[in-house]
Structures are given as structure tokens and as C-alpha cells.
Amino acid sequence: MKKIIGVAVAITVAVASVIDGYIVFFKGNQRHSQTNSNSNQSSVSTESSSNTSSNQTTSGKYKDGTFTSKTVTTPHGTMQVSVVISNGKITNIKILKYPDEESKSERINSQSLPTYQSEAIKAQSANIQQISGATETYTGFTNSLQDALNKAV
Amino acid sequence: MTKRTNEQFHFLTHVVGKMNIPFTISVAVFEERPALQECFQQQCQKITADLDQVNAVFSPFKPDSLVSRYAAGEREVLLDSTDFQEVFLMADQANHVTEGFFDPFFKGQYDPTGIVKGWAIEKIFNQRLRPLLTDPLVAGVALNGGGDIQAAVANDSELTWMTGIENPRHPGYLIGKYPLTNAALATSGVNKRGEHIKRVASPLMQVTIVDYSLTIADTWATAGIAAGTKRFLELIKKHQLTGVLIDAKIGEISFEKGQVHHAQTI
Numbered sequence: 001m002k003k004i005i006g007v008a009v010a011i012t013v014a015v016a017s018v019i020d021g022y023i024v025f026f027k028g029n030q031r032h033s034q035t036n037s038n039s040n041q042s043s044v045s046t047e048s049s050s051n052t053s054s055n056q057t058t059s060g061k062y063k064d065g066t067f068t069s070k071t072v073t074t075p076h077g078t079m080q081v082s083v084v085i086s087n088g089k090i091t092n093i094k095i096l097k098y099p100d101e102e103s104k105s106e107r108i109n110s111q112s113l114p115t116y117q118s119e120a121i122k123a124q125s126a127n128i129q130q131i132s133g134a135t136e137t138y139t140g141f142t143n144s145l146q147d148a149l150n151k152a153v
Numbered sequence: 154m155t156k157r158t159n160e161q162f163h164f165l166t167h168v169v170g171k172m173n174i175p176f177t178i179s180v181a182v183f184e185e186r187p188a189l190q191e192c193f194q195q196q197c198q199k200i201t202a203d204l205d206q207v208n209a210v211f212s213p214f215k216p217d218s219l220v221s222r223y224a225a226g227e228r229e230v231l232l233d234s235t236d237f238q239e240v241f242l243m244a245d246q247a248n249h250v251t252e253g254f255f256d257p258f259f260k261g262q263y264d265p266t267g268i269v270k271g272w273a274i275e276k277i278f279n280q281r282l283r284p285l286l287t288d289p290l291v292a293g294v295a296l297n298g299g300g301d302i303q304a305a306v307a308n309d310s311e312l313t314w315m316t317g318i319e320n321p322r323h324p325g326y327l328i329g330k331y332p333l334t335n336a337a338l339a340t341s342g343v344n345k346r347g348e349h350i351k352r353v354a355s356p357l358m359q360v361t362i363v364d365y366s367l368t369i370a371d372t373w374a375t376a377g378i379a380a381g382t383k384r385f386l387e388l389i390k391k392h393q394l395t396g397v398l399i400d401a402k403i404g405e406i407s408f409e410k411g412q413v414h415h416a417q418t419i
Contacts, residue, residue: 062229069231069238075275075366076246081238083231090228095245113336113363113395114313116407118329118417120320127159128330129179132300133319133340133359145317145325146177146297150166 062088071098162292162312165190167197171204172212174270174299180285181293181312189290196281200296203281207273210236213264224262243368244268251376252388271301271339271371278303278367293334301339303367321359321399328405329397337367341374355381356401363395370396382406386413 068082077097084092131145162181169176178197182189212218219230219237231238244257244265257265274296282294283305292310296303304314313332320326321342331338342359360377364370373394377385382400389396393411400406406416 062232067232069242070235072235072239072242074239074243074246075369076243076250079242079246081231081242083228085229088229090231093228093231095242097246113365113409114331114333115409116329116331116397116414118397118405118407118415119327120329121317121327122325128315128317128327129159129164130177130295130297130302130304130314130316130333130338131319131327132297132302132316132338132361133321133342144175145319146175146300147168150168150177 062090064088068096159312159315165193167193169197169201169204171201172208172270176200176204176274176299177295177297178282179295179297179314180282180291181306181310183290183292183310186290189288192285192288196285200277200281203277204273207236207269210234211240211265211269211273213266220263220265224264240265240269240272243272247368247372247376250392251372251380254376254379254384254388255372256379267375268368268372270298271337271367274298274301275303275337275367278305295333301337301367301371302333303337304333304335306334318361318397328399329407331363333363336363336365337370338363339367339370339374341371341378343378355383356403357382357385357398358401359399360385361396361398389413 062085064085064087066082066084069080071078071080077099079098080096082094082096083090128149131149159181162183163185165180165182165185167178169178178193178200180189180193180196208218209215210219213220213224215221219234222230223237231241244255247255247268248257255267257263257267278294278296282296285291285294286305286307289307291307293304293306293312293314295305295314300319302314302316304316306312306314313334316331316333316338317327318329318331318340320328338361340359340361343357357378360374362370362373362377364373373388373392374396376388377398380388382398382403385398386406388394389408390411390413395409397405397407404417407414
């Protein structure tokens with residue numbers, strides 16, 4: 001199986017809420033917790049790349065069992081997708097979410113975003129490097145504001 | 154130390170057209186050197202290949218893309234690509250966080266297009282452009298895909314990526330600007346991405362969101378257009394958003410960490 005990062009370890013997945021996130025247990029075998037999620041991430045990837053599925057193989061491309069993706073750290077938090085394959089078809093998709101190590105409010109307090117400067121001006125008259133809102137499509141790009149700026153610098 | 158203005162930097166710029174979106178790759182340098190120019194061209198080639206890969210996996214117009222196959226009922230493609238898994242997870246979270254206003258299933262089938270562009274730009278930026286900042290001659294880097302921008306500057310470079318926000322009523326004119334250093338900015342409009350957004354009726358014309366992550370900024374700009382002015386102002390407060398919106402009736406409303414600063418007619 002190509003890039004699939006899966007571990008066939010469990011039939012049941014219990015999701016328990018801890019503070020603002022979740023702890024995941026696979027068949028009583030605790031794989032993730034708030035304090036050691038980093039080490040578990042690597043163990044999941046290692047196991048999964050060797051594909052430890054022990055369930056019976058069906059005629060389809062995909063083996064039966066429960067497959068869990070590697071953990072993905074996104075701006076929304078750390079997550080995994082877990083799918084159950086039965087007779088070569090996905091019968092269940094679960095999304096597993098883990099507590100953020102750094103809460104959003106901490107990020108907001110520790111850094112500052114730029115302040116808006118309201119100013120009705122023509123683009124070329126200002127010291128502007130980037131344009132937002134102007135050009136969505138490449139078709140209309142020539143002679144757009146961004147195109148003009150690119151040629152000016 | 155005398156303060157440099159942006160005129161004192163040299164800008165290397167290259168445009169790639171992919172998925173009918175113009176992607177502008179920008180690197181600001183203290184001095185122009187042939188080695189830098191060569192490095193810049195190499196990164197531009199890699200970014201072009203990255204964008205082709207994104208299109209191959211996520212295009213809703215290619216019948217053999219993973220998104221198309223998933224939408225056609227082939228759920229098993231979830232196992233085939235870590236990028237697909239990542240976007241799948243983020244689209245789900247974006248739907249949850251925006252209270253349903255960002256909805257990858259609004260057409261009745263999975264179409265994460267609304268989140269793919271911001272996600273792809275942020276990811277490619279972090280992989281191909283941010284590392285260039287370790288070169289002492291590089292002052293800043295930015296990737297702008299059709300008005301969605303992720304930017305960064307070197308420590309103490311004094312560079313700002315001054316970003317103009319277009320006036321939706323007067324093409325060629327700006328309503329204002331943001332001095333970006335290490336941040337992302339996304340704008341969504343009624344005319345721009347209508348096909349990816351379900352909307353409630355509202356005079357809301359355009360939403361710009363500033364965040365550290367372009368994935369987040371793009372998600373909220375898209376959700377804002379879908380929510381309409383009244384409902385979005387509640388979400389702005391609740392989620393401490395920063396940006397500016399244009400409402401056809403009220404005018405321009407800017408907000409910083411959830412606080413509405415002013416509204417003026419345009």
C-alpha cells in the first residue's frame with residue numbers, strides 16, 4: 001500500500017475528553033496522552049509504514065482493519081484520521097483530535113498582528129508590494145494591480 | 154542604524170500561473186548577487202512543481218484527482234495521500250470552528266477547494282521560501298496566490314511587505330493597507346469565490362483577514378462571506394479576528410483581535 005500510514009491495532013476506539021481536547025485509547029492500549037504525544041507520533045509513523053495489519057486480506061486493494069493516519073499538526077491543532085476497512089471498503093471514518101500544546105490565546109497574546117491603515121489611494125501611488133482582493137484568476141492578471149507592481153519593482 | 158525604506162531593498166519576482174490563479178513569488182534582498190538569482194530560480198521551479206502536485210490531488214475538475222474520486226464515492230483514497238488526509242482533517246476542523254460557515258460539503262459532495270489554496274500556499278511557503286531567510290542577504294520572502302499572501306521577514310531587516318487591499322467598488326483603487334512582516338492575509342469577495350461558498354443574503358462584499366497562518370486567514374475570509382455581516386461580526390468578537398470588511402450598506406469596518414475599531418462609508 002503506497003503512502004498509507006496505517007496501524008491495524010484495534011476494533012474499538014474510545015475517545016475521552018480531557019480539558020479542551022481528547023485522549024485516545026486503542027483497545028486498552030494507551031497510545032496518546034497530553035504529555036507524551038510527541039513520542040507517540042513517531043511510534044505511530046514507524047509502525048504504520050511497515051503496515052502491521054494482521055487482519056485477513058480481501059480481494060480489493062485495501063486490507064481489512066483499522067487504519068490510522070500519521071498525526072498532522074495543523075493551525076487548528078493536532079489530528080489524525082482513523083478509518084475502518086471492511087471487505088475492501090471504508091465503513092467508518094473518525095477524526096481524532098489532540099490537545100494543543102500552545103493554546104490560541106497564548107499565541108494571540110505573545111505576538112502582534114499589523115494594524116489596518118485606512119487610506120483611499122490608487123495602488124501605484126503608494127509604497128505597496130502586495131495586493132489582496134484584486135486578482136483571483138490568471139486570465140485577468142495582465143494589467144492587474146499586482147502585475148503592475150511586479151513590473152515596477 | 155539608519156532606517157531602511159522599502160526602496161532600499163531589491164525585489165526578485167516571478168509569477169506562475171496554475172489552476173488559473175497567478176502565484177507571485179517574491180524575495181527581497183539587500184544586494185543582488187548572481188548566486189541569489191540562481192537560488193531564486195531554483196525555488197521558483199520547485200514551487201511550480203509543488204503547485205502541479207496540488208492540482209493533481211485536489212482539482213475538482215480533474216476526474217482522476219483524489220478529490221474527484223473521493224467525491225465519486227471512492228472513500229479509500231483517504232489512505233493514499235498524506236496531503237489528502239491533512240486537507241481532509243483541516244477542512245473538518247474549519248467547518249467546526251467556523252460553526253458551519255466554511256462547509257466542504259456544501260455542494261452535497263466533498264469539495265475542499267475553499268481551503269486548499271491557503272493551505273497549499275502556506276505549506277509551500279514554509280518549505281520553499283521561509284528557509285531562504287537564513288541567507289544573510291535575504292531580507293524577506295512572500296508568496297501571493299491570487300491575493301492570498303503568506304509573508305516573512307528576516308530578523309531586524311526593517312522590511313515590511315506593504316499589502317494593499319483592493320476596493321471592490323473601484324477597481325484599481327485601494328481602500329487601505331496592512332504592513333505585513335511575519336503574517337498572512339487573505340481576502341474573499343462575493344465575485345471571487347462564489348462558486349465555493351454558500352451564502353446567506355447580506356450586503357457583505359469583501360472580507361480580509363490577517364492571521365499568522367494563511368490556512369486560518371483564508372478559512373475565516375471564506376466563512377465571513379458565507380455568514381454575512383451581522384453574523385460574522387459576532388464570530389469576529391468570539392474568535393478575536395483581525396481584518397477589514399466592506400459592507401455595501403455600512404461601508405468599511407476594521408477589527409483588531411475581535412475589537413471593531415471603526416466603520417466608515419466608502
